[in-house]
């Protein structure tokens with residue numbers, strides 16, 4: 002009898018302790034979310050008041066990736082991590098330009114051994130820190146380290162339910178990682194799924210989107226672009242899935258509808274791409290490019306990039322804009338949608354990115 006009472010007592014204590022820990026985790030996560038939202042509101046206000054600073058930069062700490070998705074032209078399988086001192090110099094240069102959000106991308110940024118200190122350095126400069134990862138290297142401990150570093154946002158792309166020859170970023174493989182994130186991440190998590198590009202079953206995007214929402218994340222959908230960031234036509238089935246995802250988006254999704262509707266219907270969009278000004282892509286060589294798909298212009302070293310460059314690119318038309326699918330640049334450029342028609346003509350170079358593509 003005594004033994005039974007003792008077991009019951011221990012169970013009660015355990016369940017109370019677990020309840021307290023869960024409440025304390027939720028409280029910490031809510032507090033971090035509140036703090037993040039306040040900084041984001043400040044970012045929007047500052048972005049509307051001043052046009053002379055980048056709102057978002059993507060930076061590449063390592064070009065190497067542990068996967069080899071066949072549609073990707075942004076990775077290799079041999080590059081070394083950029084030395085931390087070089088990365089910190091670049092992060093400081095972006096902060097000096099007034100950049101509000103810096104997102105680490107790749108390749109696979111979690112392969113960089115000093116990523117946490119780079120994130121901490123970003124936050125120390127008052128910049129919002131984001132990370133785009135394939136999620137394969139996440140563990141509970143790695144997630145807690147990212148919490149401690151001060152990461153604000155993480156995005157994981159999941160392309161299908163079962164892995165196939167196009168992509169191994171599948172829900173089957175990554176669902177455990179998503180559960181770990183739901184249990185441990187204090188930062189915001191967005192799950193992106195992709196349509197087109199040889200993804201066999203477009204319905205998979207819906208399964209992924211619903212699972213993301215079930216776990217308390219946000220979810221977005223992208224349509225695969227060609228090597229110049231331009232729209233590839235999508236089929237009827239994909240369009241149906243896309244529109245269904247957008248139905249969910251009203252409650253849970255956060256993309257800007259104007260561009261996405263046009264993309265789904267293969268129509269050009271009338272907008273002003275502010276890449277090179279409001280959005281910067283900093284490659285592993287420390288050069289500023291318009292975006293991941295228009296590398297080669299202006300291709301100026303970040304250390305020499307000034308407010309004059311930002312002002313020029315802000316007013317420069319991009320010939321690739323009408324059929325562009327790069328949603329982060331759409332979102333950032335939307336801030337200035339209503340003002341400053343672009344008056345400088347540009348011939349956007351169709352720089353080949355073929356040397357980065359490693360299809361196995």
Ligand code: SF4
Nearest residue numbers: 066068069070073135
């Ligand atoms: S899309 Fe695939 S290959 Fe390209 S960086 Fe992401 S995980 Fe690596």
Ligand code: SF4
Nearest residue numbers: 230274292321322325
């Ligand atoms: S319109 Fe802008 S974001 Fe889109 S591909 Fe061209 S330069 Fe890149």
